[in-house]
Amino acid sequence: MTTRPQHPHRLSVRDLTVSYQRIPALHHISFDAECGSAVALLGPNGAGKSTLLKTLAGLAPRESGTITFHGVEVKGASTDFAYLPQREQVDWDFPTTVRGIVEMGRYLRLGCWRRYGQADVVAVEEALNAMELKPIEKRQINALSGGQQQRAFLARALAQEAHVVLFDEPFTGLDKPTQDNLKQLLRTLREHGKLVLASHHDLASVSEIFDQVIFLNGELIASGPTLETFTQENIRKAYNMPVFSGIDHGLAV
């Protein structure tokens, strides 16, 4: 891959505000994240973690703000970003195999016209191997365990040649060995130079998985390297204050 020194491998978000039906869910969020790192989105329920991921994926309309990746402004949907939804949202009875899921990552690049060629086969093979799915590539997706389902989607992101992986609560509902395996795979993704952004709930495991943390509470509480930013002070601020929603909607508790 060619290096572009004038455009650092970085995702920059500036002054991002997102509203649902005129009620803002995220206020004036700004942060930077480098490729080759894993970023945790932390905060209480309703803090805007999923909203931020969806906005980066081009699924939620922005009210203001810019998103810049590799020095280029991202306006809407982009194949540089791979959004991995929460597992309950996926129709696991869809008639396809693990390999079929990964091949879908190539369809985006190919469009309707272009032939599925040798380069695509190679990319799919590499993605399957990187996510340790080769032995079960022919398995129907409804016969996968939770960890295998996530690996299949990660492999699809690799085949898509996405640079930013947006992950909504990847560790929720996985048992201990599967979590350990997923941690390992996130490390693999970082080594591939990917930027992983994941919403996360388990504060105890933040330090061992993520290089950077972003605390959200309707607005940005803090953002920075885990070592400096993952402090009791910031945790208290993010989780103990009521979620900021701009105006009082008459729903005083």
Next chain:
Amino acid sequence: MDWLFKPFHDVFMQRALVACMLIGFTNGFMGGFVVLRRLALMADALSHSLLPGLAVGLILFGLAPGGLFVGGLVAALTVALGAQFLARGSRIKEDTALAILYTVAFSIGIIIMFKVLPHLKTRVSLEDYLVGDILGVSDADLWVTFGISLFIVPLLAFLQRPLMLTLFDPSVARSQGVKVSALNLVLVISLVFSMIASQQAVGVILLLGLLISPAATMYMLCDSYPLMVWGGGVLGMFGSCLGLLLSYWLNLPSGACIALVLGSFFLIAYAFSPRYGILSRLLRRRHFHEQSLARWPGKSAD
């Protein structure tokens, strides 16, 4: 043996068989998208909504296929888009809005037909619109059906990749730049086209069986999206012809026979599918139970 080959010498039956092949394939092919996109209710609503459109087309343009065509398309799209509009602006969900609108449209259609048909110089009855009359298919009708098949099947085959992404997960597809709303519209319009092509043969009520049953059968049998779509087409073609022949040999209504044959294909697959059938599932559970017991020495299987 003469009775077996007799239908193939009858010119009406020959035409009807060609119509069955075209309609069976196109509907079976489309059905895969409808089943995976969970549009079965929408399809039901669209098929009933055709009726007022056909009635108005009949008044304005007579029996010309073009007029019926435009009328049906306008009526079906009005109901489909109207339901989305109603659902967006209130707490009513889309399926509820759809059910209200299509019964209203269907009722309007029945009333117009009831008032208008007796005054037209035609032998067509309301029943023909509801359950179809495949033996009344003319050469012109066959050409229209052929044209529609020739339009829909290549179009959807061409859009196969983005459609697959959309069917699998619309929100993710949208995030990756797939034009999900446009593809949905293409699907609905293709659906209306294939329904208009089919209503003459099997009527607006039974055509749903042609659309859904072959795809649902393939869904029970296979784990591949292309196989489900193309296999649905082949199964629909085969089943429709078989239904038509049965109706000839047994002297029964053709549309009903076709829908029944396709429906029984599904029931057979539902019971006997090697992987997803209920019988094989019952057998498999027993198998696991014994495997589990085998891990504990000293216990027997009873």
